[in-house]
Amino acid sequence: MAMWIQAQQLQGEALHQMQALYGQHFPIEVRHYLAQWIESQLWDSVELDNPAEEAKAKRLLDNLVAELQRKAQLQGGEDGFLLKIKLGHYASQLKSTYDRCPLELVRCIKHILHSEQRLVQEATNASCGTGGQAMDTLSQRHQQINQAFEELRLATQETENELRKLQHSQEYFIIQYQENLRIQAQLSSLSSLPPAERTQRETTLQSKRATVEAWLTREASTLQKYRLDLSEQHQKTLGLLRKQQTLILDEELIQWKRRQQLAGNGGPHEGGLDVLQSWCEKLADLIWQNRQQIRRCEHLTQQLPLPGPMEELLSKLNSDITDIISALVTSTFIIEKQPPQVLKTQTKFAATVRLLVGGKLNVHMNPPQVKAIIVSEQQAKALLKNESTHSESSGEILNNNCVMEYHQATGTLSAHFRNMSLKRIKRSDRRGAESVTEEKFTVLFESQFSVGGNELVFHVKTLSLPVVVIVHGSQDNNATATVLWDNAFAEPGRVPFIVPDKVLWPQLCEALDMKYKAEMHSGRGLSEDNLVFLAQKAFTSSSNNPEDYHNMTISWAQFNRESLPGRNFTFWQWFDGVVELMKKHLKPHWNDGAILGFVNKQQAQDMLMSKPNGTFLLRFSDSEIGGITIAWVAENPNKPGERLVWNLLPYTTKDFSIRSLADRISDLNHLLFLYPDRPKDEVFAKYYTPPLSKAVDGYVKPQIKQVVPEFTTPNPEPSGGTPTFMDQTASPSVSHPNNFGVYPPMSDAMLDADGDFDLEDTMDVARHVEELLRRPMANQWSSQQS
Structure with missing residues (x-):
């Protein structure tokens, strides 16, 4: 309800814009009396382009109607009688309007709430002067645009007034001209009169004719001047x-399109389209009014031809205004929801196109059809250079035709492609080292609109952001790299789809940080230390000074074509592996600040050696894509008194699908403090899996726990002599025992104090335990006769 209270305090133009949101499609009284209920509903959780969400929308509609009816029944007394009738009427009206299309109700209310929020925010920023310099600049720019619209409105009104004066003057001129013709006709008929009478009448008529002709001469000059002034x-x-x-x-x-492109890399959502539409609609309205005025001028000129350049001037004006409206219509045919930029064949995808001026120009009176085809980079270049008028396809898209629909509640004209699928793709010959995941395509949307009863016909086209077509999920990683580079470094107005081969390192850092923040759904992105670590990896450098990298450039080849030294993967593949691991399993821990991550082995050793035994940290593996390891400091079990930093075999997504990071850390009792000095339970306890329930139907459920043999000792049996599953205790100073009960001695080293594990010679602890659990475990589990 807080939003509605603020909205009611709007003033001036903002208040008019708020009031214009309401009408028969959604009465303002409903918003007022159900304000709290409306603002408490999860309207944004409904996907408008998903037909499966219709049931959810229907429930919201039914609940809205029920709330209105309940509100109506609560009205009592003489004053409440009319309100009771009115609210009951609105309940029936909304039910009949949206019962067959409940998603339209959701679309309407979402549009209203978002618009109110924008108007309130703009008013708040204007009144208190807060919101930062960027918001101030935005407000100033919007104010400048609105002032220009007011000037245009006044100028259009002025020419309308002048045109009416001209029309009135011309009509009077024509009447006087007809009067002159009547006088001439009378003079011609005097020959039949007697001479005396003829002379007297002739003198009177000639005097009258002279007066009229003198007036006509002056008025013709005045009309010509009026016409020229109006033309100017x-x-x-x-x-x-x-x-x-x-x-x-x-x-x-x-700028909106640029924000939309950056949103593909995780940038802020490209809001503001409704504001743009309102501006474009004002433009369309003013342009159309001026065009009609110019056409009326042409009609007046044809009705009363006068000597002078008016015909040429009006022809030029008509041509200019037609060019302006043509540019407006063709430029405002935009893609509201882009198709996925990594497009897999045989997979359903969606997109939405919208005409920002469709409602004002009544394009929906003859609903246009939009067609989508996929074209190559070379075909896109030819289309933009007008070298090709025929749109050839580089593949086959199923369900690629859609009729534009007008949504009265929001005033939008759009086409929702909900079930497209790329059946096949035709690739071009690749250049040099270019792979299929570097080849760019685009989805071309085209249609034809008629305006003013087929008076003007426009053929419109718009291209999607570049897409990379893949046929297998294994290509997704490299395709995403191509998309990220293009989204981050594309210049407005470029030739499709040219991007720089090299960029400054800080530019790439900005793109990586944006991507990382978006995937973590958190404001905690990449710190300066994190970026220095990445620079060291990208440039094979040892410098810890951020300034050393500010003027360095990184090429596309360094980013995702050439493998890192000594590795079989690229810089991007390593970084993307980290992002995927964090997104799927470790997001809460990153947002809690529990994962340092971007720390190399030597840095981890330097950091831990100054800390007490049992201090640990989490860092990303250098040798494995999407791996994270635990490094901790402890005494060498085989050499008492010697302290070492140990690195556990890296965990991957597969490991965390078996047992979570928090549970694994809980299992390892020799891990005591998260670097620098936080007790581990203080950090991770809220993520521990609750203990297993008691036996059900006579069976005891087994559980998996991980151990590090060098740092594990068996617990003594509890009183009563019944053996239990072994619990691990922290014992960094005890050497490796000869027997571990259910864990037989392992010939392969589980730990490496000097480097990462050799993945071919070791076995992950969790998988080892899982294997053991399938074997007979005599005397190692508490048992019960079944």
Whole structure:
């Protein structure tokens, strides 16, 4: 309800915009009396493009109607009688309007709530001057645009008034011209009169004719001047329209598209499309009004031809205004929801296109059809250079035709492609070392609109962001690299799909940080120390000074074509492996600050050797994609008095699907403090799996626990003599015992104090325990006769 309270305090233009959100599709009274209920519902959880969500939308509709009916029944007394009738009427109206299309109700309310939030935010920023310099700049720019619209409205109103004066003057001129013709006709008919009478009448008529002709001569000159002045005013208005349109289309819309592209890398969501639509609709309205005025001027000129350049001037004005409206229509045919940029064949995908001026120009009166095809980079270049008018396809997309629908509640005209699928793709010959995951395509959406009753017909096209087509999930990693590089470093207005081969290291850091934050769903991104670690890995450098990397450039080949020294994977493949591991299993721990991650082995050793035994940290493996290891400091079990830093065999996604990180750390009782000095239970206890329940149906459930043999001792049996599953205790100073009960001695070393494990010569502890659990375990488990 807090939002509605703030919305009611809006003033001026903001209040008018808020009021305009409501109407028969959703009465403002419903918003007022159900404010708290409306704001408490999870409208954003409904996916509007997913037909399967219709049942959820239907429940929301039914609940809304029920709330209205309940509210109506609560109204009592004389004052509440009319309100009771009105709310009951609204309940029936909403039920009948949206019962067959409940998703439209959700779309309507989401649009209203988001618009109210924007208006309140803008008003708050304007009144208190907060929100930072960026918000101040944004508000100033919006204010500049709104002021320009007010100037255009006044200029258009002025030319409308002048046009009416011209029309009135011309109509009076024509009447007087007809009067002159009547006088001439009378003079011609005087020959039949007697001479005396004829002379008297002739003198009177000639005097009258002279007066009228003198007036006509003066008025013709005045009309010509009116026409020229009006033409000049229209030229000025068109200049203002063109300037305003350039600002909105070439700056604001381009910036929105850039934000949309960065959103593909995890940047902020590309909001503001409703604001853009309102501006484009104002433009369309003003352009159309001026075009109609110019056409009326043409009609007046044809009705009363006068000597002068008016015909040429009006023809030029008509041509200019048609060019302006053509640019507006073709530029505002945009992709609201992009298709996935990594596109797998034989997989369903969706996209939404929208015409920002569709409602104002009544395009929906003759609903246009939109077609989607996939084209190559070379075909996209040819289309933008107008070298190809025929759109050839580089593949076959199923369900690639869709009719645009007008949503009255939001005033949007859009086409939702919900079930497209790329059946096949035709690839071009690749250059040099380029792989299939570096080849870019784009989805082309095209349609044809008629405006003003087929008076103007526009053929429109728009290209999606570049997509990389894959046929197997194993290609996703490299395809994502191509997309990230393109999204991060593409320049506005580029030739498809040119990107720099090299970029400054800080530019790439910004892109990596954006991606990482988005995947972690947290404000905790990559620190300066993290970025230095990544720079060391990318450039094979040992410098710890961030300044040393500020002017260095990294090439695409270094990013994801050439393997890192001594490894069989690239820089990006390693980084993406980390992101995937964190996203799937370790996100809470990263957001808690429990994972240092970007620390090499030597750094880990230096950090831990100054700490008490049992201190540990978590760092990403250098040798394995998507691996994380535990490094800890302890005494050497075989050499009392000697302290070493140990590194556990790296865990991967497969390991955490068996047992979580928190549970694994809980199992290892020799791990005491998370670096620098936090007790491990303080950090991880909230993530521990609860103890297993007691025996059910006469059976005891086994459990998996991991151990590190060098740091494990068996517990004594509890009183009563019944053996239990061994619990591990921290014993960093005890040497390796000869027998571990259920864990037989292992010939392969489980630990390595000097380097990462050789994956071919070792076995993961969890998998080893899992294998053991399948063997007979005499005297090692508490048992019960079944």
